[in-house]
Amino acid sequence: MIHILLSRWRQGHRTLPYPKTIPVLPGRFRGLPRIDAQACPEVCHVCAEACPTEAIELGPTGPDIDLGKCLFCDLCVEACPKGAIAFTRDHRLSTRDRDHLVLAPDQELQLAEKLNAELMRLFGRSLKIRVVSAGGCNGCEVDVNVLGTLAWDLGRFGIQYVAAPRHADAVLVCGPVTANMELALRKTYAAVPDPKIVIAVGACAISGGPYYRQEEQLGGASSVVPVDLFIPGCPPHPLTILDGLLRLLGKLEQEGRITSVKA
Template structure:
């Protein structure tokens, strides 16, 4: 036993200091894209043609990216001859509405707002979530589960995953919601006591992801249930997921970081 205690003492404090300090992100990390419409050649659409999920459209202000559809692959940036689209290391991506996931150069990106009144009072310090895998590739589920490890320690924020929807305050759903999972998702939602919330994690859960053309899926959680928080990515980084959850609960400012 003494050897175990000594080993633990030598290891020191292993939990990341976030949100008081950001963890180092690798150079290859692709966060929120940045659009430079002044670089776009007139009539050029190569970035939109390169996008596998039709996330890029064009308007009067130039390219517009639907981050709900975006897989954060580099195809659009690599296809553009002038570098009009660049990926930054901005990890903050979660929004409260589907419309806020539309990114262009003209509008300021609106990050997730805090829960309203009674919902914040009830869940601001203790939130229990039932994770539902609704037909995805398991990539988002892996990063959701990572938050429960020692390094991230989601429980220190009062957030926990639970085994039963009857013990939950809401659902955290990954995957595009396949037709075979529709009834299960609805029944799981009905089993959660009121008031409750729904969180859509990943491109599949938001808009069908790479499966959006397939008839076997329903195009995301919002086609079945009302969604309170959208966390884009394929998959979203654990830091992106945690940032969205803490913004929803109004915890970031209290923990030392002021939201954008």
């Protein structure tokens, strides 16, 4: 017993102070990508060709990046002859609308808005989430799970993962939704009482991710259920996932979190 107490003393209190302060992200962290339209040469397709998931398409003002398809792999950055693409250190990536994930050069990302008044009344102080892993690589699950540890302590925001759809307010989907998981996802969604929300975590759940061409999968959660929150990444950093969840619940302004992150 004394050893347990001594350990407790040594290990200390380790819950992150977020959202009061932003945890230090690793030096090589790749957050929101930015394309500098001034530096981007005209009629150049190199970045689009380098992208393995066709996340970059040439739009009217230059290359548009679809964060829902992006694997944050850096190949476009390496390919660009002018150094016009960079991944910033901004971890905030979530949106309410699939279309908002497609970013033109220099365009601001329209971050997720909070739920409507009725849903805020129901879920604003208590959101129970059923996680469905539907294909994919278990990478997103790793970083979804980590929010439950004492370092992040999801419970202090009133958010909790639950074991049954009947206890849930939301379904959180990881993976591209394999053909073999379609029925299970439909049944889980149907078993969650109305009103309910769906959260798609990771490139797979948004667009099929690296598997987008495979006929064994359906191309993401919205092929099966209506999605209310998109959290991009491959996998998204736990901070990105938490940021998305807290924005959905309108928690960030309330708790006095800083409003901008330095690039």
